[in-house]
Amino acid sequence: xxxxxxxxxxKDLSVAFGGRTVVEDVxxxxxxxxxxxxxxxxxxxxSVSSLALMGLLPKQASVTGSARLDGExxxxxxxxxxxxxxxxxxxxxxxxxxxxxxxxxxCGPQVVEMIKGEGGNRKVEKxxxxxxxKEVLLPRPEKIFDSYPHELSGGQKxxxxxxxxxxxxxxxxxxxxxxxALDVTVQKTILELLKQLQEKHGVSIIFISHDLxxxxxxxxxxxxxxxxxxxxxxxxxxxxxHPSEPYTKGLLACRPPLDSRPRRLPTVEDYLNNNLNDHTxxxxxxxxxxxxxxxxxxxxxxTYTLKRSIFGRSLQTLKGVDGASFDIREGxxxxxxxxxxxGKTTLGRALLRLIEHSDGSIxxxxxxxxQLGIREMRALRPKLQIIFQDPYSSLNPRITIxxxxxxxxxxxxxxxxxxxxxxxxxxxxxGLQPDWYSxYPHELSGGQxxxxxxxxxxxxxxxxxxxxxSVSALDVSVQAQVINLLxxxxxxxxxxxxxxxxxxxxxxxxxxxxxxxQKGRIVESGTADEVFSNPQTDYTRSLLDAIPRINRTI
Numbered sequence: 164x165x166x167x168x169x170x171x172x173x174k175d176l177s178v179a180f181g182g183r184t185v186v187e188d189v190x191x192x193x194x195x196x197x198x199x200x201x202x203x204x205x206x207x208x209x210s211v212s213s214l215a216l217m218g219l220l221p222k223q224a225s226v227t228g229s230a231r232l233d234g235e236x237x238x239x240x241x242x243x244x245x246x247x248x249x250x251x252x253x254x255x256x257x258x259x260x261x262x263x264x265x266x267x268x269x270c271g272p273q274v275v276e277m278i279k280g281e282g283g284n285r286k287v288e289k290x291x292x293x294x295x296x297k298e299v300l301l302p303r304p305e306k307i308f309d310s311y312p313h314e315l316s317g318g319q320k321x322x323x324x325x326x327x328x329x330x331x332x333x334x335x336x337x338x339x340x341x342x343x344a345l346d347v348t349v350q351k352t353i354l355e356l357l358k359q360l361q362e363k364h365g366v367s368i369i370f371i372s373h374d375l376x377x378x379x380x381x382x383x384x385x386x387x388x389x390x391x392x393x394x395x396x397x398x399x400x401x402x403x404x405h406p407s408e409p410y411t412k413g414l415l416a417c418r419p420p421l422d423s424r425p426r427r428l429p430t431v432e433d434y435l436n437n438n439l440n441d442h443t444x445x446x447x448x449x450x451x452x453x454x455x456x457x458x459x460x461x462x463x464x465x466t467y468t469l470k471r472s473i474f475g476r477s478l479q480t481l482k483g484v485d486g487a488s489f490d491i492r493e494g495x496x497x498x499x500x501x502x503x504x505x506g507k508t509t510l511g512r513a514l515l516r517l518i519e520h521s522d523g524s525i526x527x528x529x530x531x532x533x534q535l536g537i538r539e540m541r542a543l544r545p546k547l548q549i550i551f552q553d554p555y556s557s558l559n560p561r562i563t564i565x566x567x568x569x570x571x572x573x574x575x576x577x578x579x580x581x582x583x584x585x586x587x588x589x590x591x592x593x594g595l596q597p598d599w600y601s602x603y604p605h606e607l608s609g610g611q612x613x614x615x616x617x618x619x620x621x622x623x624x625x626x627x628x629x630x631x632x633s634v635s636a637l638d639v640s641v642q643a644q645v646i647n648l649l650x651x652x653x654x655x656x657x658x659x660x661x662x663x664x665x666x667x668x669x670x671x672x673x674x675x676x677x678x679x680x681q682k683g684r685i686v687e688s689g690t691a692d693e694v695f696s697n698p699q700t701d702y703t704r705s706l707l708d709a710i711p712r713i714n715r716t717i
Contacts, residue, residue, distance in 0.1 A: 170195045170334055170367050176228035178211050186212045186391045198368040200382030202375055204638045205609060208391040209371045213337045217253055218245035250277055254328035258340035260320035264312040270323045271308030277330045295326045300356060317503060318349035329360065337369045342377060346502045346665040347709040354380045373638040375414050376711030379403050387411050409434040417643035419672035428643040454492040457627060457659050458514060463487045463523035465513050483509040485683035496660040498674030498691065500667050500706065506683040507663045511629045515547050516540060545575050545623035552632035554612035558604040564615045565600030571623050593618045593648060610641030629661045634669065646673055667706045671695045679703045
């Protein structure tokens, strides 16, 4: 790269905590008006290396090397020096906007706080923020200015964060996993928005992600990190279509392919260990149509009360699920896809009577669940289990993972002779080391915690398992491992899954049939191949169009 066109030059950047090196000898150059994609799994050092540029690492961190912004060394700056850099020269968009925004302060004033200089004209500053809200395509910008973060959707909160990053017209924006928690359709609009803003303002972007499919939509250059080191870097086209390192090939291959369905997804470890077996296609799913329905749902409606009178009478309601009818057959995986807020989770929890429905019926093996009393429903619960999206918040941080897996047996008074032996066996089956029995959730990675939640759901040998976005928050490499695990367990124990996700590529890979949900209604259903290859609604087509695509050559 031409040195005159380089805005940021990083050389031999290393970061250590307590003598343990987490980033080692990272070097790259960021061009003016260009996007550098930094990709790798969780723990690879992506975020740490970027936080070092803004002086946001804790005091115990040891940082060495060089990082020059237009020739000015950043790593030797004191706190006062970094204050002039942050927000003015380099801004950051964080992964989770809800934890980055102040929940007790309205969105507009939070952005106003970022405007350089103090004691300015508040009317002028408010006008400037509202104009920027329009630029980042926020609907009703005047209303959002006076709204609290919890009143906005995930995509809208992320747009507020982007506006906050842009307010002082910085030279560089660091976007740290800004789309990971978002639906694929919202993700697509955020990526397009960043590209448009870059073209208009000429800002340089460092885009951090674990997904090469996402990186491929925005990056001019790509740097791949693994265990704190750079394993490969170069122009985006070369890295995406002609990768040289096994790790990069693994990251590209572990996302479910769009044109085929191999029996197993390859993982990063497969490429690193050169353990790539011949994968055969799935069997024809149409034979499952003859199976007996396990669950039958007719005209299911779930209504939420939004506003009550002073006497408790319902004044305003919202239908979270609106007249859904379908069945789930024994041994199949039924995919349920749609954007956040469409009613997927509400439907999944209503099936298990974790929330009550207001109309319609749910039958399990011909037995109406809504007619069962508390004692009868409790006796049935071992057969109906759920795996939640966030494994960390669904595990008790004060009990070990072994106790967490064992707990359902105690709750349901299951008379196992050697319950701990059963837990240890199940831990091995889901890929957890038996000697981890006494570890706590914080001592495991995200993928390992999700395996604990899977084991906890399966310890009672259920017939139906509701997987509620159970792979959405995971790295693509860990996601492939968990999807393979769910398929292996289904084949071994003949489980039936309701697989809830916003990602049609994942749903297509794992599902026998797919239902598409929009605003509480089932708008389309069919076999996975039918829905994927011949969508019947514009909404389904928009979900398909939003899937990041890379032409694979590996």
